[in-house]
Amino acid sequence: MTQDQKLEKTKDIVQSITFNESAVDVVLFTGCGTSFYLAIAAARYYQAVTGEFAIAVPASELFLHTETYILKNKKYLIIGISRSGTTSEIIMSLEHLKGDEKIRTMAVTCNGGTPMAKLTDELIALNDISEKSVVMTQSFSNMLYALQLYAAKISRRTDMMEQLEKIPALVKSALGNGKQLLQVTEDATKKRFIFLGSGAYNGLAKEATLKLKEMTQTECESYSNLEFRHGPISIVDHETVVILFTQNETKEYDQALIKDIQKLGGFVVVIGIVSKELQADLILNLSNQVDDLNRLVEAVPYFQLIAYQSAIFKGCNPDKPRNLTQVVNLS
Incomplete structure (x- = not known):
């Protein structure tokens, strides 16, 4: 598939998923390297579209400095981003936070059958994005697009969704x-x-x-x-x-x-x-x-x-x- 076709597929995947819309205090996007930079863009987009507080944090920070980012009196949705679904720091962070009743988790990955996906409560799996390259390119575009679509969908912003539908072309x-x-x-x-x-x-x-x-x-x-x-x-x-x-x-x-x-x-x-x-x-x-x-x-x-x-x-x-x-x- 060409890149525009893959983006169309990503749109169909996100639109077909039913998401948990339980209220949280903070939506925390996390990843490593490219996925962390993607998290920065996605968090700022999410906050602007939904009006909910969102931040981006490197995955390693969540297990190295948990109390710096996770407050005991707040409810969190943690959205982990990883092309492979096997990145060490993502897995370690999700395992470290697992069992906390105030934390809900979501995985955004290009490999749905991986340890990361199994550790999370919700999943956006873009299994058609199978890059052979070491460098992330199509995976970056598609996972960012998926998170934009997710924000527009849960906020019921039809105006944003209509614009996003033009992106593949x-x-x-x-x-x-x-x-x-x-x-x-x-x-x-x-x-x-x-x-x-x-x-x-x-x-x-x-x-x-x-x-x-x-x-x-x-x-x-x-x-x-x-x-x-x-x-x-x-x-x-x-x-x-x-x-x-x-x-x-x-x-x-x-x-x-x-x-x-x-x-x-x-x-x-x-x-x-x-x-x-x-x-x-x-x-x-x-x-x-x-x-x-x-x-x-x-x-x-x-x-x-x-x-x-x-x-x-x-x-x-x-x-x-x-x-x-x-x-x-x-x-």
Whole structure:
């Protein structure tokens, strides 16, 4: 199946599941690596759509520092995210919290018959997403999309659901727009990459950084848009590319930030809905058919293509990065 077809399948799976809607005080999203960055985006999306308090926590923190995140007088829904369903820290966290009557758990995974799934009360299993690559790409997009659909469904936000239903077609279109990025990914003078995103897009910025590091071992970092001025902007020079996710809430400030980066020699790529007034070195316009929150998955192919194209240009294998395995197991 193509990526848009897999997203359609994901939509059908989530829409067919009946979820427990018992009230909780906190919805806690957790994962490791890519799955944790996915958790950041999903938690911020969930809170915005449902109006319920949601946070993202690395899975290891839940068993290493339980009292820092789990309060005895609160009820929790803990949503664990893992492509494999066998990630050590996820399993350890779920086992550590199992039996607490104030904690309900859900697994979001691409492998439904795994230990993680068996430890949780509820399950979103996207078994059609069977990546051979060590690097998470389709699994990231589909699990994020599933969690957006989940939030829209339990909040009964038909307006959000209608927008989300447009995403598979928009992703198919985005995957065909990668040639524009070659001026960045095939320029050997571009040696440092910085991704900027705020709100739910901060999770995407962190994941974009990880993808590029995994596939190419390139020096790269991520920040919230306006936080970049507070120190990190000092590293910008003519070898620097800054990829900025713009949104309606940030557009008023993004142009000034872009100008500051360009004055220091940086090359700026903007991804989002861009007004005619905004100027950058490369602009990748997203669809205006959906709002900023709902087009998260539409933005994903662009940063994944940056990593993939850079890897090919450098002669790296994007599917088998050095020092990495598909599943991380603690020995």
